[in-house]
Amino acid sequence: MSSVTPPTAADEPGSNRAATLVVLGASGDLTRRLLLPGIGSLLAQEPDREVRVIGADRDERPDGDFDAEVRAALTEGGAGDEAVERVAAASSYLRTDATDSASLQRLLEAAAAPAPGTDAAEHDGERRVVLYFALPPAVTAKVCSALLDVDLPAELHLAMEKPFGEDEAGARALNALVARLVPEDQVHRVDHFLGMSTVLDIIALRFANRMFQAVWTGEHVESIEIAYDEALALEGRAGYYDHAGALRDMIQSHLLQVMALVTMEPPASITDRDLRDAKAAALRATRLWGGDATTASRRARYTAGTIETADASGERSERSVPSYVDEDGVDPARGTETLAQVTLEVANSRWAGVPITLRSGKALGVTQKHVVLTFADVRHLPSGLTGPDPKDRLVIGLNPDTMELRVTTNASHDPLGLAQSVMRADMRQASLRPYGEVLGGILDGNGMLTVRGDAAEECWRICDEVLAAWAADEVPMEEYPAGSDVPEAWGAALR
Ligand code: NDP
Numbered sequence: 188m189s190s191v192t193p194p195t196a197a198d199e200p201g202s203n204r205a206a207t208l209v210v211l212g213a214s215g216d217l218t219r220r221l222l223l224p225g226i227g228s229l230l231a232q233e234p235d236r237e238v239r240v241i242g243a244d245r246d247e248r249p250d251g252d253f254d255a256e257v258r259a260a261l262t263e264g265g266a267g268d269e270a271v272e273r274v275a276a277a278s279s280y281l282r283t284d285a286t287d288s289a290s291l292q293r294l295l296e297a298a299a300a301p302a303p304g305t306d307a308a309e310h311d312g313e314r315r316v317v318l319y320f321a322l323p324p325a326v327t328a329k330v331c332s333a334l335l336d337v338d339l340p341a342e343l344h345l346a347m348e349k350p351f352g353e354d355e356a357g358a359r360a361l362n363a364l365v366a367r368l369v370p371e372d373q374v375h376r377v378d379h380f381l382g383m384s385t386v387l388d389i390i391a392l393r394f395a396n397r398m399f400q401a402v403w404t405g406e407h408v409e410s411i412e413i414a415y416d417e418a419l420a421l422e423g424r425a426g427y428y429d430h431a432g433a434l435r436d437m438i439q440s441h442l443l444q445v446m447a448l449v450t451m452e453p454p455a456s457i458t459d460r461d462l463r464d465a466k467a468a469a470l471r472a473t474r475l476w477g478g479d480a481t482t483a484s485r486r487a488r489y490t491a492g493t494i495e496t497a498d499a500s501g502e503r504s505e506r507s508v509p510s511y512v513d514e515d516g517v518d519p520a521r522g523t524e525t526l527a528q529v530t531l532e533v534a535n536s537r538w539a540g541v542p543i544t545l546r547s548g549k550a551l552g553v554t555q556k557h558v559v560l561t562f563a564d565v566r567h568l569p570s571g572l573t574g575p576d577p578k579d580r581l582v583i584g585l586n587p588d589t590m591e592l593r594v595t596t597n598a599s600h601d602p603l604g605l606a607q608s609v610m611r612a613d614m615r616q617a618s619l620r621p622y623g624e625v626l627g628g629i630l631d632g633n634g635m636l637t638v639r640g641d642a643a644e645e646c647w648r649i650c651d652e653v654l655a656a657w658a659a660d661e662v663p664m665e666e667y668p669a670g671s672d673v674p675e676a677w678g679a680a681l682r
Contacts, residue, residue: 205237205314206630207298211285211330212321213242213253217348221379222321223257225622226274227264229630232619234270238630239302239314243283243294253280264620277302285322286329288336299340315632319346324353331364339368346375346629349440350431351638354654355647362640372459375629375637380441382624382636385588388614389448389558390457392583392590399581400453402562405541409563409578411449412544412680413442415585418496420489420508420550420669421525425516433527434486434657437547439650443470444638445585446543449558450533463639469533470645476530476542480656483531485665485677486524488512489550492669508550508669522657522664525549528677529653546677550669558583559680577607582681588614 208226210218223240230236242253258275266274281297284290298316320327327347345365352358365374380386392399402408415437421428428436447466454461475483488511497503512519526548533543562579582591590612598604619627628636638646656662665674673679 204631205239206317207239207241207302207314208317208319208626208630209241209243209294209298210319210321211243211283212319212323213244213280214246215244215321217321218242219256219260221620221622222319222626223260224264225620225626227261227266227271228620228623229264229627230261230270230274231265231267232623233627234267236270236630238274240274240278241294241298242278242280243285245282245284247282248280254278264623286326286333288333291330291333292337295337295340295343315342315344315630316340317344317346317629319629320348322348324348324350328361328364331361331368334368342373342632343369344373344375344629344632345369346377346637348377350435351376351643352647354651355644358640358644358647362644365640371640372634373632374640375634376640376643377625377629378440378444378638379621379625380444381638382619382621384614384619384624385583385585386445386448386636388588388590389445389583393449394453403560404537405539407562408541408560410542410544410561410680411446412546412557412559412561413445413449414545414555414557414559414679415442415547416551416553416555416673417547417549418494418551418554420494421511421514421517423515425514429517429521429523432523433525433547433549434529434650434653438527438529438545439646442545442547443473443646443649444642445558446473446531446533446545447642449560450538450543452537457635459633459635462635463642467639467642467645469535470642470649472533472535472538473645473649474532474534475649475652476532480653481661483529484653484656484662485528486657486662487526487548487665487667487674488523489525489669490666492550492671494550494552494670510669511550524657524664526551526667526673529650531649544678544680546673546679548667548673551667551673552670553672555673555679555681556585557681558585561680571603573601573604576605580680590614 210222212218226238240257254275257278258271261271261274281294283294320330322330345368352361393403394400447469451465451469454465477483490510491508493505493507495503495505511517511525528544528546530542530544532539560581564576568576576595579595580593582593592610593607595605596608598606625636667674
């Protein structure tokens with residue numbers, strides 16, 4: 188029987204301690220829609236958690252305005268009344284130009300000072316301060332430069348949103364700048380896919396089951412697909428999306444993180460250091476399939492069409508979507524893709540020769556959010572069994588968390604015929620919002636669910652070659668009608 192050894196103090200850099208979360212970009216979309224409700228969901232699970240929020244940006248806000256926003260967002264996230272009141276009462280807003288050192292100094296002094304109405308002697312001196320960059324990416328590097336001239340609190344943690352840099356060189360430069368501020372284990376590059384309980388499910392599935400551990404190699408796995416295909420179209424987000432596109436928005440960050448978890452070597456422990464080491468090693472070994480971006484990647488954008496969706500109760504509805512290039516705020520000259528696919532190889536002894544396809548797109552008619560391991564055929568099919576022998580597959584659904592094992596069995600009414608049977612499990616639903624899970628780790632000073640600097644650079648290295656080939660028009664821009672499936676020629680694992 189296996190046993191679980193709790194991490195030792197030396198393995199576990201973080202601890203659940205009172206923390207002050209300073210949000211740069213308090214009025215932004217991310218803060219309002221994801222960060223504050225994320226804390227609400229964390230408080231729903233841990234109502235006694237001691238957290239104080241200080242919002243900062245360049246707005247003039249009347250007294251009480253930010254507290255009211257915090258109160259509403261925490262409630263939306265599911266926090267109980269008592270926790271909402273306690274956290275909202277301790278929250279405050281400070282007008283700040285985050286690119287100005289003096290302004291940042293005032294902000295960080297306020298973060299280190301006792302919260303309004305608390306006893307200074309209690310524990311404020313020990314509070315961990317987390318500075319969260321919910322800022323436009325172009326502002327982030329300027330803020331880091333400005334912080335060089337600020338007296339930083341003793342244990343300052345930095346939480347930085349994606350995109351982390353714009354390419355490998357940019358990520359390296361930003362890492363070098365950040366390293367002048369705080370040690371690496373106090374830097375959290377946020378990828379909310381790592382907050383999904385799905386990620387933890389992948390770890391349990393891979394490393395706590397002998398039957399999967401044995402076959403999780405290129406000896407048995409023929410190909411891997413990691414897809415995140417959405418029905419959502421642009422939904423008014425041209426200002427962000429038209430500069431990013433599907434490759435930067437999804438593959439460069441989220442899907443490569445999932446790939447690292449699926450392909451990494453077994454870590455000795457599920458701790459910050461071991462997990463990040465294992466993921467970084469997998470990313471370092473990753474190359475474009477065949478070493479050529481023109482054959483390893485595809486891109487497309489949607490044309491006008493109708494998307495049919497179903498709500499939670501199964502009620503179906505249709506909506507018409509214009510061509511991507513006709514959406515408000517899109518500049519067709521940018522050539523932004525809304526569907527991207529890249530095939531990679533993790534060139535090590537476990538995975539060499541196994542194509543790993545990452546794909547994500549918008550405005551699709553079939554929403555597939557999954558990891559699919561397709562197994563190789565058996566070496567010898569006993570004669571007498573009559574095919575076709577369908578491929579065995581393990582399908583891990585991403586949010587909601589499901590698992591399907593598609594195996595070959597006898598066809599009914601035909602004892603020697605073959606057919607596919609599907610075993611399905613509904614795994615736990617995420618009890619926390621993804622941002623709640625990630626923030627919980629960051630507030631505890633634990634980087635297990637965030638991205639290390641070297642991994643952030645590797646993710647750009649893997650994508651830079653593709654982006655260069657696309658910029659040089661070496662890969663054609665294909666089209667698909669909104670509401671259609673991924674084009675057949677792209678070879679999706681499931682149709
Ligand atoms: P927004 O443009 O909505 O908000 C940006 C915020 O930054 C505003 O509060 C703005 O306020 C503030 N800001 C800008 N310049 C300064 C400055 N010099 N000093 C202080 N505050 C400043 O952006 P989002 O919230 O959408 O995105 C923030 C980050 O999160 C980005 O890196 C984005 O890529 C990432 N992200 C966003 C997601 C989303 O769904 N929105 C999802 C995943 C990641 P003001 O101008 O008043 O100062």
